[in-house]
Amino acid sequence: MSRLAEIFRSRELLYFLTWRDVKIRYKQTLLGAAWAVLQPLITMVVFTIFFGRLANIPTGGMPGPIFYYLALLPWTFFASGITNAGNSLITNTDLLTKVYFPRAILPSSTILAGLVDLAIASALLGVLLPWYGVTPDMEAFAWPLAILVLVVLTLGAGMLIAAVNVMYRDVKYALPFAVQLMLFVSPVIYPTENIAEKYRWLMLMNPLSGIIETSRSAIVPGRAIDWGHFGISAGIAGLVFLVGSAYFYRVQRRFADLV
Amino acid sequence: MANVSKEYRIGASQGEGMLRDALVGGAKRLLGRGTARAQHDTVWALKGVDLEIAKDEVVGVIGRNGSGKTTLLKLLSKITYPTSGEIDVRGRVASLVEVGTGFHNELSGRDNIYLNGSILGLKRREIEEHFDAIVEYSGVGAFLDTPIKRYSTGMRLRLGFAVAAHLFPDVLLVDEVLAVGDAEFQAKCLATLSEVGRRGHAVLFVSHNLEAIESICSRTIWIDRGALRMDGPSREVIAAYLKETAQANTAIVDLSGAEGRPGTGEARFSAMQFLARDGQPLDVIRTADEVTVRFQFEAFEAIQSPYIGLSIFTEFGTIVTHPNTFSAGFELSKIEPGKHTVDLHVDRLPLMPGRYPLTLWMNRHSDSESIDWLEQCATLTVHSPGSSVFERSLPRRTGAVLLDAEWRLVEP
Numbered sequence: 264m265s266r267l268a269e270i271f272r273s274r275e276l277l278y279f280l281t282w283r284d285v286k287i288r289y290k291q292t293l294l295g296a297a298w299a300v301l302q303p304l305i306t307m308v309v310f311t312i313f314f315g316r317l318a319n320i321p322t323g324g325m326p327g328p329i330f331y332y333l334a335l336l337p338w339t340f341f342a343s344g345i346t347n348a349g350n351s352l353i354t355n356t357d358l359l360t361k362v363y364f365p366r367a368i369l370p371s372s373t374i375l376a377g378l379v380d381l382a383i384a385s386a387l388l389g390v391l392l393p394w395y396g397v398t399p400d401m402e403a404f405a406w407p408l409a410i411l412v413l414v415v416l417t418l419g420a421g422m423l424i425a426a427v428n429v430m431y432r433d434v435k436y437a438l439p440f441a442v443q444l445m446l447f448v449s450p451v452i453y454p455t456e457n458i459a460e461k462y463r464w465l466m467l468m469n470p471l472s473g474i475i476e477t478s479r480s481a482i483v484p485g486r487a488i489d490w491g492h493f494g495i496s497a498g499i500a501g502l503v504f505l506v507g508s509a510y511f512y513r514v515q516r517r518f519a520d521l522v
Numbered sequence: 523m524a525n526v527s528k529e530y531r532i533g534a535s536q537g538e539g540m541l542r543d544a545l546v547g548g549a550k551r552l553l554g555r556g557t558a559r560a561q562h563d564t565v566w567a568l569k570g571v572d573l574e575i576a577k578d579e580v581v582g583v584i585g586r587n588g589s590g591k592t593t594l595l596k597l598l599s600k601i602t603y604p605t606s607g608e609i610d611v612r613g614r615v616a617s618l619v620e621v622g623t624g625f626h627n628e629l630s631g632r633d634n635i636y637l638n639g640s641i642l643g644l645k646r647r648e649i650e651e652h653f654d655a656i657v658e659y660s661g662v663g664a665f666l667d668t669p670i671k672r673y674s675t676g677m678r679l680r681l682g683f684a685v686a687a688h689l690f691p692d693v694l695l696v697d698e699v700l701a702v703g704d705a706e707f708q709a710k711c712l713a714t715l716s717e718v719g720r721r722g723h724a725v726l727f728v729s730h731n732l733e734a735i736e737s738i739c740s741r742t743i744w745i746d747r748g749a750l751r752m753d754g755p756s757r758e759v760i761a762a763y764l765k766e767t768a769q770a771n772t773a774i775v776d777l778s779g780a781e782g783r784p785g786t787g788e789a790r791f792s793a794m795q796f797l798a799r800d801g802q803p804l805d806v807i808r809t810a811d812e813v814t815v816r817f818q819f820e821a822f823e824a825i826q827s828p829y830i831g832l833s834i835f836t837e838f839g840t841i842v843t844h845p846n847t848f849s850a851g852f853e854l855s856k857i858e859p860g861k862h863t864v865d866l867h868v869d870r871l872p873l874m875p876g877r878y879p880l881t882l883w884m885n886r887h888s889d890s891e892s893i894d895w896l897e898q899c900a901t902l903t904v905h906s907p908g909s910s911v912f913e914r915s916l917p918r919r920t921g922a923v924l925l926d927a928e929w930r931l932v933e934p
Contacts, residue, residue: 279640283626283633291626361619362641363600516603517594520530 266512269365277368277375284347284376299383303335305424310335314452323454328394330387334451337413339470340381343440347373347439348421352429356522366515367508370421372501374414374490381410388482396412405481412497413474419504422511429522431513450475455492467492470499523573526607529564534914567593569748571760575726577692579615582739583728584763588931590748591728595619595695598726613692616642620697622682627671631662631681634670638685648893652688654933656694687714694718697728729933732760733875733906741858747918764905765805773803777882785892789821789828789857791882794900808829808876809907809924815866819884819894825857826886828893830864833881834873834902842878848887871904871926878902 270277289295297310307328315327322330348370352359357370359423391433392399428434446452458466466472471498474487568590570646583591596602597609598618624641625634635656639649649656657663660681664671669680696715716738719725728932735742735756744758744763752759775794783790795816796804807813817830831846847854847867854864882896911924 275646276640276643278646279637283629283637286633287626287628293880346529355624357620358624358641360596360601362643363615364641364643501678 264366270367270371270408273365273368277372278363280368280372281375281379284373285379288376296383297495299302299380302356303339303384306330306335306339306347309430310452320453321457323479323486324347325395325479325486329395329483330479331452333482334449334475336381336384337471337474337478337505338446338449338451339384340377340413341417342445343380344374344377344417345421345424346438346442347377348418349424349428349434352425352518353522359375359436359522360519367511370425370511371418374418377417378414383505384492386413392482392507397484400484402432402481402484402488405477405493406499409474409481411501412470412473412493414476415504416500417468419507421499421507423503423507426507426511426514426518429518432437445471467495470503472496472502481518487504523571523598523610524608526568526571526573526597526609527566527816528568528590528597529605530567530795536899564750566748568597571748571750572744573743573750573753575724575925577724578719579721579729579740579741580716580725582735582742582759583726583736583745584730584742584760585734585751588628589745590833592697593748595726596696596747597727598693599695611693614643614695615690615695616686616689617695617801618642618686619695621686625670625678625682626645628669629667631666631673634681635685638682639688642686642689642798643691644689647690648690649780653810656684656688659687659856676707678881683707683711683714687724690721691723691753693724695726697845698730708734725916730870734812736760736906761806765909773797773805773898777896777899778894780899783894783896784892785884788823788825788893789818789819789884790894790897792861793818794880794882796902806905807871807902808905809871809912811907813868813871815868815934817864817866818861819883821859823859826855828854828857828884828886830854830882831883833883835879835881835898837877837879839879840922842873848885870926871922872926873902873904874921874924875904875906876922878904879923900907 279455289298292298294301310331311327315322351369358364358369359366387433391397424434424438428438448466448469450458450466455463455466455472455476473493477493477496478487478496480486528841542715571590571594574680575595583594583623588888593602595617596619597604598611599615599619601610601617601619617699621928622638623633624638626637628766629637636646637652639656640646651920655665660677660683662677662681665677666671670681670875673681711807712734714726715725715845719738725739727739739756741754742759744752744759773796777791778794780791795818796807797814797816798804799814799850800810804811815832817832819830829846829848831844831848833844836842847864878900879903880902882894882900886893922927
């Protein structure tokens, strides 16, 4: 509890570091914040052409672009979130070794900055959904819930990676590689139901699967949310957060000496 | 601080660790082979330090490079944690290990004031409240909306210190911020620091600039190889520190073994001493001190009317002054064989802080040949007098001579 209180007392620093991340991310770029939309949008187009049209991978009965975009929103957040949070300590060495503040602020601020990108990218749904004639029903309330679980998962994993990264720079090389692999073991380019029944449990182990599927089911009507699947993912995400933050706090006293 | 120690591992395993080492170590442990943990070389950055600082004290911290000064500040500011011992700091701590921590090049001066302020622990409301004062103090007003990557080093420095000057912490820790910047900037920083102390906040000030420490700190602690060597009034601690380090003056210069001395050799200087009024050797000589220079020489035969003199040079080789018995009309008449001592008494040493090579000689005026000649045989190191002579700190280039003079305003 005292940890939360300490972070709450430093909320203005959290705000300023987030604001810094957002502000400098698209500095000296022509398109600015449009990049937050362009990245998932272009990926969506590429996926639609290659996986949808050419490889004919089923899209769970929904329009391909909607199918991919609703998965790419949480996926992009997760991928950039763990990368940025994982590097947040070693890219802010000067802060770590020169000033005291609750260390968890650094990974947290990168996650919050990612949330701003997610919000901008989500705004495109306002155009995409009507375009493809998708009208969300009551289940849409579950979408923010899925995003909440996503944030908890990404923050937990990010803190764990950040702490390990301070001690072992191997992480720097392993992380981009791991993120790439994660894309294929998560139901971004294929629906979960396409996995053979006997391997389904493996997919359940990946908390991103429940988040991504819920992101789709919540928005697209006629596709019921698999609450059991989502519940398992939420549970695993919570566990990742507990382990990640516990480890982070256990080793954080040594950060300034090791970084 | 009670019995605080801090140990660092040295060698490759510190910092850039490899996962491989950890995996191999773990495997060894599992197999029950090898020691649980590889032996590492360790170094104690601080060992058994006890320290108590009151809330309105301005304390200087001195010591050689690597003695543990910065570690002390890092421990107090919770950047790093002690290996053993207890630290209890009451109130808000701000550490100024560097000016402009967290400045981001792409952001404007205005944005960086907010960012840096909040990193140093200021609330947004406090930054807004002092914003105008910070801008004015920094003097970069016209460039407030320019990204600071376009700023000069001096401007960044001023902006960074301007933010720091408007922190109102209960405890302010300052590390060598004065090592950079021009004389004007340094003077401004020093004035601000002593002002912070006067407002009733505790200040811990690490610096190699002993003059600065003496002018603003009443108390100084000396850290030597991780241990608290001395703690007391600044003047005393600094004098003891100077005495030990190479910067100290050699109070007793043994000249008996000096080589390459021209002259007839009828007499030889054996020693030169710098003495205080009470006859004790003077290890630390300051501008305007009372000093007695004692010359000891041995005559090997009777010498008729020798003269002795001392030439004081600047480090650039310019002669500053040249006191000698001939000009002074001080006759030594006939010197018998044996040991002799002559004193040169200086009431108020008119030398500014600096190093002065000395040349010592003995001549006979009747012929130009010298009896003994010791070219630059010693160096007189003069230290800053602190606040006893000058109202304010000296500029960096002090010149060589202290002019006994006073300023007067003549009404028209």
